[in-house]
Amino acid sequence: MATQTITATEAKPASFFATAPYIPPDAIFALTAEYNADSCPQKVNLGQGTYRDENGQPWVLPSVQKARDTLLSQGLYHEYLPILGLESFRNEAAKVALGAELYGKQRAKLAICQSLSGTGALHLAGLLLRSCRSPLPRVYVPSPTWSNHIQVFSSLGFQCESFKYYDEQKKTLDIESYLATLRAAEPGSIVILHACAHNPTGCDPSREQWKQIGAIMKERSLFPLFDAAYLGFNSGSVDDDAFAMRYVVDELQMEAGVCMSFAKNMGLYGERVGCLFFATGSEKTAKNTQSVLEMLQRSEVSNPPAYGARIASAILSSDDLRDMWYADLTTMSGRIRSMRRALYDALIKYGAHGSWEPLIRQSGMFGFLGLSPYVVNKLKEKYHVYMASNSRISIAGLNPSNVDYVARSIAECLDES
Ligand code: LMR
Numbered sequence: 001m002a003t004q005t006i007t008a009t010e011a012k013p014a015s016f017f018a019t020a021p022y023i024p025p026d027a028i029f030a031l032t033a034e035y036n037a038d039s040c041p042q043k044v045n046l047g048q049g050t051y052r053d054e055n056g057q058p059w060v061l062p063s064v065q066k067a068r069d070t071l072l073s074q075g076l077y078h079e080y081l082p083i084l085g086l087e088s089f090r091n092e093a094a095k096v097a098l099g100a101e102l103y104g105k106q107r108a109k110l111a112i113c114q115s116l117s118g119t120g121a122l123h124l125a126g127l128l129l130r131s132c133r134s135p136l137p138r139v140y141v142p143s144p145t146w147s148n149h150i151q152v153f154s155s156l157g158f159q160c161e162s163f164k165y166y167d168e169q170k171k172t173l174d175i176e177s178y179l180a181t182l183r184a185a186e187p188g189s190i191v192i193l194h195a196c197a198h199n200p201t202g203c204d205p206s207r208e209q210w211k212q213i214g215a216i217m218k219e220r221s222l223f224p225l226f227d228a229a230y231l232g233f234n235s236g237s238v239d240d241d242a243f244a245m246r247y248v249v250d251e252l253q254m255e256a257g258v259c260m261s262f263a264k265n266m267g268l269y270g271e272r273v274g275c276l277f278f279a280t281g282s283e284k285t286a287k288n289t290q291s292v293l294e295m296l297q298r299s300e301v302s303n304p305p306a307y308g309a310r311i312a313s314a315i316l317s318s319d320d321l322r323d324m325w326y327a328d329l330t331t332m333s334g335r336i337r338s339m340r341r342a343l344y345d346a347l348i349k350y351g352a353h354g355s356w357e358p359l360i361r362q363s364g365m366f367g368f369l370g371l372s373p374y375v376v377n378k379l380k381e382k383y384h385v386y387m388a389s390n391s392r393i394s395i396a397g398l399n400p401s402n403v404d405y406v407a408r409s410i411a412e413c414l415d416e417s
Contacts, residue, residue: 028147028388035386043384044402046393049199049365051267051332054399059332061267063324067314081306083294085114085275089309092316093275097228097242097258102250111290112277113297114304118229118261119148121276125225125257126156127296128278128289129190137223140181140191142166144390146199146227149192158190166201171358171370173203179216187221195258196241197230197364200392204234204363210244218252229261232329233336234363238265249279262312264365265329271308332396339398340367346407353414367393375413383409 025033031047053059084090090112095103103110115121130136139158141149142165150160163181167174182191193213198204205213217224226245232238248254255278262273276293280286297304315321340360347356359367371379371391379385385406387393398406 026147031386031388034380038384038386040384042402042405044386044397044406046385046387046395046397046406049264049394049396050269051264051336051365051396052399054335056397056399056402059267061325061328063315063321063328064266064268064311066324067311067321070314071310076307078306081114081303081309083298083303084112084290085304086306086309086313088317089273089313090114090275090277092313093260093262094258094277096231096238096316097245097260097277098249098279099239099242099246102246106249106279108283109280109286110277111280111286111293112275113290113293114309115259115274115276116301116304117263117272117274118227118259119152119274120272120301120304121259121261121274122149122152122225122227123156124276124293124296124300125259125278126153126158127300128276128293129223129225129257130156130158131292131296133188138186138189140185140189140222142178142192142194142198144200145192145194146229147388149227153192161185161189165198166203166368168370171355171368172361173198173201173205173209175205175209175212178205179212182213182216182220182222185220185222188223190223190225191217193224193226193244195226195228195231195245196234196243197366199229199364200366200388200390201368202362202364202366203368205244207243207247210247214244214248214252214254217248218254223257224248224254225257225259227259229259230264230364231260232265232326233333233365236326236330236333238326238329255280262308265332266312266315266325268308268311271311272305273308273312336365336395337363339395339403342400342403343367343395343398343407346404347410350408350411352407352411365394365396367395369393369410371410371414372417375410375417378413378417379409383413385409 028048035045094112115124139153139160141160141162143162153160164174164177231241234241248256257278260275263269278289315325344356344360369391376391
């Protein structure tokens with residue numbers, strides 16, 4: 001019998017991971033880590049979009065606190081949820097987005113699935129849409145956009161097309177470029193729409209502009225995929241902030257996808273409470289689509305986490321708790337609005353170079369300052385003021401004790417640059 005010689009290479013194969021490249025850490029999470037490691041007492045975190053109260057502390061919403069207490073009194077248990085998630089939560093979430101009346105009209109034509117917050121909803125939407133079309137449609141993404149959008153869709157094999165959303169000179173939404181992109185897009189393409197409180201620019205289309213956007217999308221058979229991560233953060237009213245989604249589904253009778261997150265508007269960041277639903281053209285399509293979502297969810301996460309969904313469901317299913325939540329949304333959006341104004345006033349007081357009117361025209365959680373990367377870096381290194389590299393600030397990081405310091409730091413940095 002022939003013997004085999006084992007060569008040195010066979011005995012010691014190269015690592016299975018030899019081809020893995022080094023990927024730099026995610027910028028916004030890395031910024032939070034840098035901020036946490038900074039020992040300067042004056043440090044200010046305007047990076048990640050997380051709400052802070054007037055003392056700079058994380059805020060557990062009173063409605064959430066009450067829902068938690070109720071759950072606790074009923075006894076906490078740790079059983080699996082169904083694959084599609086907690087049914088009461090799924091239904092109530094879709095009802096929040098569409099409003100009770102439209103939800104009632106559409107219910108039979110909705111495919112609804114709980115998700116791992118907004119990112120999970122986008123990812124699941126991508127998986128579902130990928131399974132529906134071959135060749136894969138393009139995904140149109142506004143530029144700038146949330147830092148994770150392109151990564152989510154390109155990791156699923158979609159070709160992402162960025163289009164100009166923001167006019168850097170005028171510091172406004174570039175509606176002409178937006179509409180031109182839609183007119184030229186291949187029918188069947190997917191368009192990512194920020195339902196409200198555009199991240200990072202804080203510039204949303206007006207209702208009239210939404211109608212123009214919707215009309216062209218319908219005419220060109222483009223698929224609207226809404227990222228609804230900030231409902232209630234613009235105006236304090238979920239109904240006002242949901243205008244675009246409801247217009248597309250109700251007035252235009254279009255099929256659409258909605259990716260919801262309750263991270264920001266319920267402050268349930270780490271609980272990963274989200275929901276994906278599709279408004280489809282018929283009961284049969286909805287039933288089939290939901291069955292595909294169920295299969296995709298089973299192979300990805302098996303079944304979604306229960307605790308946050310139970311909290312959200314308790315809030316949304318009770319008139320009292322829902323009213324408390326509406327009041328909490330008014331508190332958060334109102335405090336953000338007053339800090340936006342306070343920053344504007346202080347920038348004017350310190351004579352900071354530049355035009356700051358756009359800051360008070362913007363809405364939602366973020367301010368888009370239009371500072372150079374040099375200034376952004378200097379603010380961090382010299383003044384310990386942290387913001388995203390594109391000079392997006394999370395306004396909720398401002399409070400009466402630090403807003404003056406932040407404005408003075410920006411004014412000084414601009415003088416020095
Ligand atoms: C942000 O934009 O800062 C947040 O949505 C946090 C994140 O996950 O990027």
